[in-house]
Amino acid sequence: xxxxxxxxxxxxxxxxxxxxxxxxxxxxxxxxxxxxxxxxxxxxxxxxxxxxxxxxxxxxxxxxxxxxxxxxxxxxxxxxxxxxxxxxxxxxxxxxxxxxxxxxxxxxxxxxxxxxxxxxxxxxxxxxxxxxxxxxxxxxxxxxxxxxxxxxxxxxxxxxxxxxxxxxxxxxxxxxxxxxxxxxxxxxxxxxxxxxxxxxxxxxxxxxxxxxxxxxxxxxxxxxxxxxxxxxxxxxxxxxxxxxxxxxxxxxxxxxxxxxxxxxxxxxxxxxxxxxxxxxxxxxxxxxxxxxxxxxxxxxxxxxxxxxxxxxxxxxxxxxxxxxxxxxxxxxxxxxxxxxxxxxxxxxxxxxxxxxxxxxxxxxxxxxxxxxxxxxxxxxxxxxxxxxxxxxxxxxxxxxxxxxxxxxxxxxxxxxxxxxxxxxxxxxxxxxxxxxxxxxxxxxxxxxxxxxxxxxxxxxxxxxxxxxxxxxxxxxxxxxxxxxxxxxxxxxxxxxx
Amino acid sequence: xxxxxxxxxxxxxxxxxxxxxxxxxxxxxxxxxxxxxxxxxxxxxxxxxxxxxxxxxxxxxxxxxxxxxxxxxxxxxxxxxxxxxxxxxxxxxxxxxxxxxxxxxxxxxxxxxxxxxxxxxxxxxxxxxxxxxxxxxxxxxxxxxxxxxxxxxxxxxxxxxxxxxxxxxxxxxxxxxxxxxxxxxxxxxxxxxxxxxxxxxxxxxxxxxxxxxxxxxxxxxxxxxxxxxxxxxxxxxxxxxxxxxxxxxxxxxxxxxxxxxxxxxxxxxxxxxxxxxxxxxxxxxxxxxxxxxxxxxxxxxxxxxxxxxxxxxxxxxxxxxxxxxxxxxxxx
Ligand SMILES: Nc1ncnc2c1ncn2[C@@H]1O[C@H](COP(=O)(O)OP(=O)(O)OP(=O)(O)O)[C@@H](O)[C@H]1O
Ligand SMILES: [Mg+2]
Numbered sequence: 001x002x003x004x005x006x007x008x009x010x011x012x013x014x015x016x017x018x019x020x021x022x023x024x025x026x027x028x029x030x031x032x033x034x035x036x037x038x039x040x041x042x043x044x045x046x047x048x049x050x051x052x053x054x055x056x057x058x059x060x061x062x063x064x065x066x067x068x069x070x071x072x073x074x075x076x077x078x079x080x081x082x083x084x085x086x087x088x089x090x091x092x093x094x095x096x097x098x099x100x101x102x103x104x105x106x107x108x109x110x111x112x113x114x115x116x117x118x119x120x121x122x123x124x125x126x127x128x129x130x131x132x133x134x135x136x137x138x139x140x141x142x143x144x145x146x147x148x149x150x151x152x153x154x155x156x157x158x159x160x161x162x163x164x165x166x167x168x169x170x171x172x173x174x175x176x177x178x179x180x181x182x183x184x185x186x187x188x189x190x191x192x193x194x195x196x197x198x199x200x201x202x203x204x205x206x207x208x209x210x211x212x213x214x215x216x217x218x219x220x221x222x223x224x225x226x227x228x229x230x231x232x233x234x235x236x237x238x239x240x241x242x243x244x245x246x247x248x249x250x251x252x253x254x255x256x257x258x259x260x261x262x263x264x265x266x267x268x269x270x271x272x273x274x275x276x277x278x279x280x281x282x283x284x285x286x287x288x289x290x291x292x293x294x295x296x297x298x299x300x301x302x303x304x305x306x307x308x309x310x311x312x313x314x315x316x317x318x319x320x321x322x323x324x325x326x327x328x329x330x331x332x333x334x335x336x337x338x339x340x341x342x343x344x345x346x347x348x349x350x351x352x353x354x355x356x357x358x359x360x361x362x363x364x365x366x367x368x369x370x371x372x373x374x375x376x377x378x379x380x381x382x383x384x385x386x387x388x389x390x391x392x393x394x395x396x397x398x399x400x401x402x403x404x405x406x407x408x409x410x411x412x413x414x415x416x417x418x419x420x421x422x423x424x425x426x427x428x429x430x431x432x433x434x435x436x437x438x439x440x441x442x443x444x445x446x447x448x449x450x451x452x453x454x455x456x457x458x459x460x461x462x463x464x465x466x467x468x469x470x471x472x473x474x475x476x477x478x479x480x481x482x483x484x485x486x487x488x489x490x491x492x493x494x495x496x497x
Numbered sequence: 498x499x500x501x502x503x504x505x506x507x508x509x510x511x512x513x514x515x516x517x518x519x520x521x522x523x524x525x526x527x528x529x530x531x532x533x534x535x536x537x538x539x540x541x542x543x544x545x546x547x548x549x550x551x552x553x554x555x556x557x558x559x560x561x562x563x564x565x566x567x568x569x570x571x572x573x574x575x576x577x578x579x580x581x582x583x584x585x586x587x588x589x590x591x592x593x594x595x596x597x598x599x600x601x602x603x604x605x606x607x608x609x610x611x612x613x614x615x616x617x618x619x620x621x622x623x624x625x626x627x628x629x630x631x632x633x634x635x636x637x638x639x640x641x642x643x644x645x646x647x648x649x650x651x652x653x654x655x656x657x658x659x660x661x662x663x664x665x666x667x668x669x670x671x672x673x674x675x676x677x678x679x680x681x682x683x684x685x686x687x688x689x690x691x692x693x694x695x696x697x698x699x700x701x702x703x704x705x706x707x708x709x710x711x712x713x714x715x716x717x718x719x720x721x722x723x724x725x726x727x728x729x730x731x732x733x734x735x736x737x738x739x740x741x742x743x744x745x746x747x748x749x750x751x752x753x754x755x756x757x758x759x760x761x762x763x764x765x766x767x768x769x770x771x772x773x774x775x776x777x778x779x780x781x782x783x784x785x786x787x788x789x790x791x792x793x794x795x796x797x798x799x800x801x802x803x804x805x806x807x808x809x810x811x812x813x814x815x816x817x818x819x820x821x822x823x824x825x826x827x828x829x
Contacts, residue, residue, distance in 0.1 A: 072679035089667060089670050100663050101667075106660060108658060108663065
């Protein structure tokens with residue numbers, strides 16, 4: 001189905017999220033949507049899917065003007081949207097999630113729905129079991145479930161808002177194969193992403209947004225440099241690789257066995273050295289998150305020990321780890337790292353060592369102002385954290401870290417960030433390394449792992465590889481390892497070494 | 498104690514649990530939609546008084562029950578309006594209403610205090626009532642006790658076996674996800690909060706027209722029941738069957754207190770009257786203990802087989818609340 005957006009406008013207070021965007025997407029094609037953080041991509045997509053109402057503008061489907069005032073309207077018109085964080089129901093069974101929202105008789109008609117579910121899943125080669133629970137799925141599988149559901153609803157226009165941020169390479173390949181096939185069958189697809197290589201690989205055309213306006217369109221063959229320049233209005237130089245590893249050790253992990261609810265890990269040993277960056281790779285839920293939490297004292301190992309600079313920390317509390325200079329930034333940052341409702345100034349006051357009971361307002365504001373400038377945060381001292389865009393929230397978290405630190409443990413340091421912010425965040429992290437801080441991070445983005453790690457540890461279903469030098473890996477080999485392949489080879493290599 | 502007396506006692510447990518069941522099912526529906534109706538305690542008192550007053554004035558039992566449902570719906574409407582439209586704190590509004598309704602019922606109920614009024618007759622079923630055991634337990638009950646059985650089944654079936662029930666679960670779990678699937682979240686929340694209020698509003702008249710017939714003001718012995726209803730809703734994991742089990746457990750404990758009193762003359766009678774409340778709290782603790790981290794940690798020392806079966810049991814018992822319980826839904 002052909003989709004046309006005409007002069008779409010939406011403002012939030014002083015912010016023009018969409019300042020008159022017009023775009024035409026032909027039937028049977030994949031349209032890439034690019035743009036820096038806060039450019040207005042999600043706003044435009046949510047308007048098309050009826051999730052938010054535009055201030056003005058029109059939408060045409062196959063040349064016909066349609067009124068889309070709610071998601072119900074967009075569903076009726078065959079538009080389906082895969083939101084960035086999956087809008088599904090984790091505590092339900094797949095089949096219930098699948099049926100919810102599908103029109104039909106009073107009864108659930110589970111048997112018939114399960115039959116159609118299986119048929120669709122088989123058609124796209126998705127290994128999903130209708131009786132399984134949604135919260136047992138990986139992010140990639142949850143996307144697959146959502147896609148099946150949208151197809152079952154009869155979607156002929158599919159919107160995907162940053163679908164590749166949380167998924168691993170094998171899942172991504174499967175997703176792309178599915179999308180290409182759907183487009184070939186006549187579906188129009190809108191694909192929002194920060195990853196230029198994904199857009200270049202997948203899309204028939206690309207539109208670039210900046211500050212709420214359409215600043216350009218491109219067709220294959222795409223030129224990465226031009227796209228980047230359109231997105232940021234300037235060239236963005238890539239940081240070069242450079243390592244800052246020193247001899248001295250920071251964190252010693254000795255024969256650690258861990259047990260999570262679903263996953264068990266046995267006999268993990270390695271050392272993080274001062275100035276070193278270690279990347280933890282693996283499909284979501286392969287144990288890396290549990291492991292990182294244990295390094296911060298959040299769960300106790302069943303066996304083995306954790307030492308920080310040769311001081312035994314096994315069984316000590318997270319608070320003790322903090323005192324030893326360990327900082328932990330979990331994935332759910334807005335829940336755990338930042339406090340919604342508090343201003344930036346208040347955050348800085350909270351993060352400082354507390355002396356006395358009263359807050360020196362003026363001093364606190366000055367401190368906040370300084371840090372905001374230093375970390376290039378787009379916000380004011382009195383803005384609340386939730387009003388910041390994702391990239392700026394990330395910068396805020398870094399700005400809150402104390403210094404000096406011996407170890408930074410971070411999950412997905414740049415998830416959902418644009419190229420410029422990603423480079424910025426890593427330049428700040430690398431600056432910490434130069435001071436001697438060790439960093440252990442989790443990422444679903446293999447390029448990020450390979451680009452910034454000195455060594456890489458791979459997790460697969462509770463199996464934990466020894467640290468592998470990043471120079472010995474490439475995207476294909478790493479992709480195979482996190483998918484559970486090549487492990488025998490790896491184990492024999494380790495046995496010989 | 499002879500078998501007959503025990504049977505009659507247990508039949509009494511089934512009927513005295515009926516109002517609690519109406520309260521619990523009503524609250525379960527409301528909370529499944531994401532709205533906590535914390536006014537329950539005052540609301541039960543007000544509907545008990547109101548239902549009795551209307552019956553007394555009109556001589557009609559049906560009108561008495563309808564009045565209870567209407568008052569329950571009205572109180573729930575206030576909760577819905579405050580929490581959905583104004584986006585005020587559900588807990589604060591509900592709590593204030595709980596206090597307000599209680600005082601209102603004592604104040605407005607003063608003139609009819611102690612009056613003898615109509616009472617719901619038992620509706621024995623001719624042949625079935627003579628069946629051994631079952632006859633005494635089930636077939637000599639009154640109409641509302643009957644309806645309480647049906648209500649449990651119907652509510653369970655609606656929530657877990659129908660399409661609108663699935664959407665109901667959805668709007669309480671993740672309203673944004675339900676919204677993108679075409680559900681009108683706020684309208685449905687209004688609907689289910691008011692419906693839940695109407696169902697729970699029958700609890701009061703069941704007390705004042707049947708279980709504890711009449712209106713006796715502060716000595717009615719109803720104050721506190723609403724809080725137990727809220728606790729049982731949690732205990733029941735927002736599932737009508739489990740909630741009904743909680744209601745029967747509570748009614749059983751109350752009965753046990755009465756029966757044991759003569760057997761334990763040394764014990765002050767208040768102890769046995771109050772005992773069901775801490776016992777309910779204890780069972781709540783047991784049900785939710787699996788969530789605690791220290792439990793998980795101490796389980797880690799057990800052999801794997803035992804650990805797995807214990808944690809499976811704990812997991813089956815503890816239910817997670819609807820994730821969006823108590824939070825308003827805004828699209829942007
Ligand atoms: N609900 C809201 N209230 C206030 N401002 C908002 C709201 N939603 C979006 N904005 C603002 O509108 C602008 C565009 O936001 P949008 O989410 O569309 O950006 P985006 O291109 O999707 O960015 P990202 O790549 O970070 O997802 C941003 O400046 C953002 O701060
Ligand atoms: Mg976005």
